[in-house]
Amino acid sequence: MKERLKTLFFTLVAGSILGVVDYLFGLLYGIYEIRGEGLWVLLRGFLWGQLLYCGLGLGFGILALMVVALSRLLVSPQARRKLSLSGYLLGAMSGLFGVFLLGSFAQMHSNWKLFLDFVFFIPLGLALAAAMRALWERHLKNFLGGAITGIIILGLGAIFSAMFASCWVLRFPVSTLGKLLMLVLSGLVFAASVFLGRFCFGRKTAVSVAAYAVWGIVCLCLPLLGYSPPAKYPELGRPKNPVNIIFILADACRADALGVYGGKNSTPNIDRLGREGVVFRNAYSQSPWTLPSMLSILSSMNPSVFKYGEPYHAGPEIEFFPERLKSYGYRTEGVLANFLLAGNSGILQGLDRQVSIRHRYRLQRLVHLPVVMKSYYLLRRLLGLSQIPDNTAMITAEAKKFLAKPVQPFFLWLHYMNPHDPYNPPERYLKQIEYKGFLKPPFYPNDPFHLPEDYSHPQELELRLGYVFLQKKDKEYIHNLYLAYLRYLDEKVGELMETLKSRGLDKNTLLVLASDHGEEFWEHDQQGHGCGLYDELTHTVLIFWGAGLKAGEVEPQVEMLDLVPTLAELVGIPANPLWQGKSFAQALMSGGRTLEPRPAFAEGMHRPEEMQSIR
Structure with a gap:
């Protein structure tokens, strides 16, 4: 039972790390919009993301335990003892995340193109899984003091680096060079957190634990530096007609x-x-x-x-x-x-x-x-x-x-x-429109996920260049929408x-x-x-x-x-x-x-x- 709980804890923390990676990509994607919304919206999004990824990690751990239980029928006890479950788990989760990460940046040309993309991404995901497993087994696990201790150190380091990135987004330049500096410095914060964690967890003295705790508190408080209090406006009086x-x-x-x-x-x-x-x-x-x-x-x-x-x-x-x-x-x-x-x-x-x-x-x-x-x-x-x-x-x-x-x-x-x-x-309003043609609601000429093969939802550029021809009834349908x-x-x-x-x-x-x-x-x-x-x-x-x-x-x-x-x-x-x-x-x-x-x-x-x- 104890080993099963360790497995679930391992996948939960690994899921948290992958959530941080997704969050960092999100900062690069929507950096101006995030800066406009401020600290609390940003932290709320981070916490919701952590809850989701931790839940997914926990679910992956349950599936892994089910697979292990079935493998007892096929694998000998001697082979099971030599099997390092943590390496395979981390590799599998990283590879699967890598496939979806590549998919999130791929152009949505067509369903067939999407299929080919994933056919190409899956070998890359398998390569990433093998590389992560090798890195974990040969270097990280022993270097960091074991599977559970090591994943905790990596998880905390990822969160600390995310907090630094959040502070940067809210407070410092967000140009192309600013984004590059944010990524580099966040990586340095992660590396520093990992090495400090290894040192402090290895010593296990009161001083080392206190040093790591201070470092962690400082990193967690970094986003507060990005907090902009509401601007104070001079009191110029009261309105004569305060409606x-x-x-x-x-x-x-x-x-x-x-x-x-x-x-x-x-x-x-x-x-x-x-x-x-x-x-x-x-x-x-x-x-x-x-x-x-x-x-x-x-x-x-x-x-x-x-x-x-x-x-x-x-x-x-x-x-x-x-x-x-x-x-x-x-x-x-x-x-x-x-x-x-x-x-x-x-x-x-x-x-x-x-x-x-x-x-x-x-x-x-x-x-x-x-x-x-x-x-x-x-x-x-x-x-x-x-x-x-x-x-x-x-x-x-x-x-x-x-x-x-x-x-x-x-x-x-x-x-x-x-x-x-x-x-x-809504549907009740669509029922009021009579139309027989190839268009389908909604009319969305600037759809970021549009498929060019989908002519039922034409795009602005396609219409302007004449790639999609609209008859009078089609134009009337768009106007009616x-x-x-x-x-x-x-x-x-x-x-x-x-x-x-x-x-x-x-x-x-x-x-x-x-x-x-x-x-x-x-x-x-x-x-x-x-x-x-x-x-x-x-x-x-x-x-x-x-x-x-x-x-x-x-x-x-x-x-x-x-x-x-x-x-x-x-x-x-x-x-x-x-x-x-x-x-x-x-x-x-x-x-x-x-x-x-x-x-x-x-x-x-x-x-x-x-x-x-x-x-």
Whole structure:
């Protein structure tokens, strides 16, 4: 029994080591996104990964014991005594992990290519398994003082090196050279931990144990050096009209897709927002894609301000609206499903709390483990299941959780991916679409795991180069998926409205529904966004509801960078003199009668070239 427990413990720790390797690859994959989310999200992902890999290691150990039990019927007692189980276990686990690691970096060309990849990877995995077994048996096991002691030393060394890498990601340069230095120094921390562990475990004196304990505590505390406490903002006073603000952003929602803007799509809840609130008929964004548009909206500055240096990055010298609100006593939170905003853009400055939801992956807590993510994707594809999560419901659930016990006054930013691709409406909305053709939902033209042989899910480049030909009915089907995905958002907007009313928050909460840009559907021979400045891409949604506003419509043209000065005037805080937008608060409260005509500028940079327009 004792030997069996040792075997299980050995595979559990070995699984933990492999989990650290996967975690380190994840740091390299998503280094900017991780830095944007901060220490606690990073450590939470590490702990969840360790739990998963330890569980897998334990399961592998149970299978190994079953194999050993069966081998008693085939192998003589003398041969079993000569068999070193730990070497075979470590070799087998390393080889299997190596196959999946190579698979996670392989290009997903086709099922046949995937099969050939694994045919090629399996011999490499067997070679890795043989090499690890030889290294363990000939050098490491005896050098480190036995199987159990040795695997403990290696496991602790791996965790210590992961903690150093976590600190580096959060605190130090993350350029290509920075990544290389991170890997080299993490390797040195691992080597130092192993040699110190061998020395201390070999001596087994109080001094040696204390020295190793101090080293371990220092390494485990290294990530705390990467912790950035919430920025302290000067208290500039209190707002004169401290209403709560809920900013709902419908990514890629063109105005004419909503009933309230004259569209034929059924959006009863958003239409109700418009009937009970104030609709701006002619609001225009300053850029045709998300990152420059959102930087402009929340800073009230034109996108060209963020063009220089690191493209579309805001430094601490830029004040975003949540930062200004914090200086006047607001609680600020964001729930975001667009990964562009969770990276290194700087747009999240001033948020007390942010929740980043990956719209591509289901395993939200394990997104920084590429081997796990890719393997899970392959499993779901084998079973014919969708990989895309219901991020719309996840954002709404987070919003309801916040509204259950809100700290007032508050600013809550809900950035929905609806109706941005992937157009992924629930089944009940798909049943409303009549279509007979080769396309299948979801429409996902930028699928990172796309198979070129899968023409039922065409990609952006394939469509632009004409590799996939779409008939009129196919284009209409894609447009209908977009509209259905928007109807799903409409359902969730209705739920939020009812939540506000049921909690009595609608009287002192201003709900703003807006979009950052629109979407083209072949009006100018293009589908998607980012490559033009036509009205289909810049004419956006802007509706105000609640907080005692009288219903009305505003026809004169406004810019989206006017939104922040308007909200500042509504809550009664001074405007930042650097803001380039102009408040239309008086027009909002007077139905547009006091709003003078103003031009709307737009810029499209680097997709594919610089563009400018004035309207």
